[in-house]
Amino acid sequence: MISIEWIPxxxxxxxxxxGLKRAEDFLDLIDxxxxxxxQSALRKTLVGVNAESPVAELDCEFHEGSVWFSVWVAPNYRRKGIGLEAMQYLRRWAKQEGYTRLVGAVEPINTPSRRLMEKAGFTVSAxxxxxxxxxxxxLDLTAQ
Ligand SMILES: CC(C)(COP(=O)(O)OP(=O)(O)OC[C@H]1O[C@@H](n2cnc3c(N)ncnc32)[C@H](O)[C@@H]1OP(=O)(O)O)[C@@H](O)C(=O)NCCC(=O)NCCS
Incomplete structure (x- = not known):
């Protein structure tokens, strides 16, 4: 298991x-x-750092009691449990902060993302x- 520290x-x-996302032609690029x-009180991005290198991103938007999020792991670091660790981190943090629901958007063709969400205990719409x-x-945090 790779050790990840989540920092703002x-x-x-x-x-x-x-740079990492551009190398992957990732569509969600912002200057x-x-x-x-x-970044504001309504939006926070955390970067997952391993041995001083950024390897993952957890982007959160806060809407009333809910956290809407997206997660991205650098290609060379995928399938090592970092995505799942990000979801567990987010779940703990959001519950502690008093949020009641986590919501992610999954492209229907994005099997890795859908499987990750299911493994992390989310209900994915059909x-x-x-x-x-x-x-x-x-994910309903009040039921946890
Ligand atoms: C989706 C993504 C975040 C997964 O991150 P990851 O660190 O590779 O995920 P993990 O290693 O924690 O995998 C957890 C589980 O997710 C599922 N999964 C992950 N990648 C998968 C793949 N390529 N195919 C099938 N299932 C996959 C598996 O069930 C896996 O558990 P297992 O390895 O024990 O079988 C990563 O592929 C990614 O960054 N993709 C591009 C960005 C994106 O699509 N983000 C989602 C938008 S919210």
Whole structure:
């Protein structure tokens, strides 16, 4: 198991994450400086760091009692339990902060993401949402 420390986004980490995502042609690219500016009381990005290198990202938006999130793990670090560790970390943190629900959006063709959510205990909708075409991964924290 790889040891990961989750730390808040800063400009250096944002630039390094941007480089990693660009190398993968990841679609969700935002200019690092702008990305940093977007951080607010309603949005927090954590970077998963291993041996001083960023290897994963956990992006959270807060909506009333819910945390909407997305998770990304660098390609060379996938399938080593980091995605699952990110979900466990988020679950503990959100419950401690008093949030009652975690919500993720999963592309219907994204089998790794869907399987990760199911393994982490989320309920994944069978049909895509009518608004955005994504499956919803839902976890009720009050039932934990
Ligand atoms: C989805 C993603 C975050 C998974 O991260 P990861 O660190 O590789 O996941 P883990 O190693 O913790 O895997 C946990 C479980 O998820 C499932 N899983 C992960 N990758 C999988 C794959 N390629 N195929 C099938 N199942 C997979 C498995 O059930 C796995 O458990 P197992 O290894 O014991 O079989 C990663 O593939 C990723 O960053 N993808 C690109 C970004 C993305 O799609 N994010 C999701 C949007 S919310």
């Amino acid at each position: 986004l800063n400009l250096k980490l944002a630039e390094e994450m941007h 690092p400086a702008l990305y940093l500016q977007l 049909k895509p949402d009518e608004d955005d075409g994504m499956l919803r991964a839902d």
